Amino acid sequence: MSTLAITIVSLIICFFIGMPIFMSLIISAVIAITTCGYLPMSIIHNSLFDGVNLFPLLAIPCFVIAGTLMEYGNITKQIIDVVKQLVGRLPGGLGITTILACTFFAAISGSGPGTVAAIGTLMIPSMVRNGYTPSYAAASASSGGTIGILLPPSNPMIIFAILANVSVTAMFTAGILPGLMVAVCMTSMAMLKAKLEGVKPDVEQPPFNLKVFLKSLSKGGFALATPFIILGSIYTGMATPVEASVIAIVWALFVGIVINKALRWKHIKLSLLEGAMLCGTVLFIVGASTLFGKILTYEQAPLRLANMVFGVSKDPEIVLLMIVGILYFLGMFMETLSTMIILAPVLLPMVVGLGIDPIHFGVIMVITNEVAMLTPPLGVNLFVASRIANLSVEKISLAVLPYLFVLTMCILIVIYCPFLSTWLPSVLGAGQ
Known part of the structure; x- marks a missing residue:
């Protein structure tokens, strides 16, 4: 059995036993090194150090801390109140409010499950009370x-940029239009589902009033x-993504403590703990x-995989469809x-090698x-929503x-x- 085959088999066995x-x-890498006989053991500690010695990785815990601080600092509720003023009276208005609020909060936290927890905790009970x-x-x-995870500042976007050796800013920028497209399609589906299920508009929500809306907008200004400050600092070149993540923390502390007066020391400790974990x-x-x-x-796995795929087709779109199919399957069992x-x-x-832009491929990934976040048995968003709604996965x-159909x-x-x-x-000149 070849070294590559031993590596893959040992990896699958490790996954299977949990x-x-x-x-x-x-473990699978160490088994491969001891099996092949031509790689030095020093490659282990050198590779581990190279992997963690990456400056852009600092942005991930900082954005998570900022998102958690904003949740505790009452910022989430203010976002929901403003969005509800605009769409709350539409068919499925609270569902649309939830999705749009998630879209807005996504531009703060960069985390899918974190967004579900922040918005869902407030909106799921509200929807149930109103007949949904x-x-x-x-x-x-x-x-x-x-x-x-699609709109900036997305944690997976940062990871892909590091792996692909492309600009984090370019990846952030590339996700904006697809992210807005997904948001529009999902809100349309929420409205359609509400009509089919006969859900009436929110009885607690008064008709749109410009004066009330402006007051709500002023209160939650x-x-x-927040997202404009974070993303604006990146796209104007005033800050790198890592620096912008620190700006996000400082802004969250300012708004939570000085403006909303809702942030306490225990909330700060919990946010720091979550970021550290x-x-x-x-x-x-x-x-x-x-x-x-x-x-x-070393085992030329990318070349071997390319030869296998090219044996089926060399058409870029067909290859991307095959990759998407693989990701659909693996997403049911592996974390994003x-x-x-x-x-x-x-x-x-x-x-x-097929001429596909790595940034375009990153957005597709x-x-x-x-989709993986919504497909059991490992759909993390389903488990978060399940706990909040007290409903089975x-x-x-x-x-x-x-919604999976819309995403597809x-x-x-x-x-x-x-x-x-x-x-x-x-x-925007966000080059690679």
């Missing part, structure tokens, strides 16, 4: 939360300014994946970052991983099927219309 992702990658079924409410929140998890996985990726490179970290180094040389899984259509549009992800970076 070994953590980072340990599975390290628990399954409709949970499906709206869990589906809207997937937008959190600092909260609504995520940072540790990401560093372990990235370091381990760097080691695993080097083993695959893990899927990207393991597959991106293997798939990138192949797609670049991220938007496909949105099976029932929510059925309720999100229309959006993925196909992005594949066949690459300008959606490449036009804005070129216009």
Whole structure:
């Protein structure tokens, strides 16, 4: 049996027995090194250090801390209040409010499950009180939360930029148009579902009043300014993504403590703890994946995979469809970052060889991983919404099927219309 085959088999066995992702990658890599006999053991600690010694990784825990601080600082509720003024009286208005609020909050936290928790905690009980079924409410929140990884500042976008050696700013910019497209399609589906289920408009929500809306807008002005400050500092060149993540923390503290007077020391400690836990998890996985990726490179795994795929087709769109199919399957069993970290180094040389822009491919990987958040048995957004709505994951899984259809259509549009992800970076000069 070849070294590559031993590596893959040992990785699958580690997954099957429930070994953590980072340990599975390290164990299979060590087995490969001891088996092949031509690689020095020093490659282990060198690769682990190279993987964690990446400056852009600092942005991930900082954005998570900022998003958590904003949730505790009452910013989430202010965002919801403003959005509800605009669309609350439409059919399925609270479902639309949930998805749009998730879209807005996504431009703060960069986390899918975090967005579901922040928005769903407030909106799911509100929808149930107003006559929406628990399954409709949970499906709206869990589906809207997937937008959190497509719009900047997205954690998976940062990871892909590091793996593909492209600009983080370019990846952030590339996700804006596809993210807005997904948001519009999801709100349309929420409205259609509400009409089919006979849900009446929110009886607690008064008709639109410009004076009331402006008052709500004024009250939540600092909260609504948050994503513009974060992203504006990046796109104007005033700050790098890492620096912008620190700006986000400072702004969240200012709004939460000085403006809203809702943030307490215990909230700050919890936010720092959550950021530290995520940072540790990401560093372990990235370091381990760097080691695993080097083993695959030495064994020419990308070249072998490319030869297999090219034996089926060399058409770029067909190859992308095949990759999406693989990601659909793996997404049911693997966490989003893990899927990207393991597959991106293997798939990138192949797609670049076909003339596919790596930034375009990164957007496809991220938007496909949105589907993974809604597909059991490992759909993380489903589990978050399940706890909030006190509903079984099976029932929510059925309720999100229309949103999965919408996401699939959006993925196909992005594949066949690459300008959606490449036009804005070129216009704004966010190069690779």
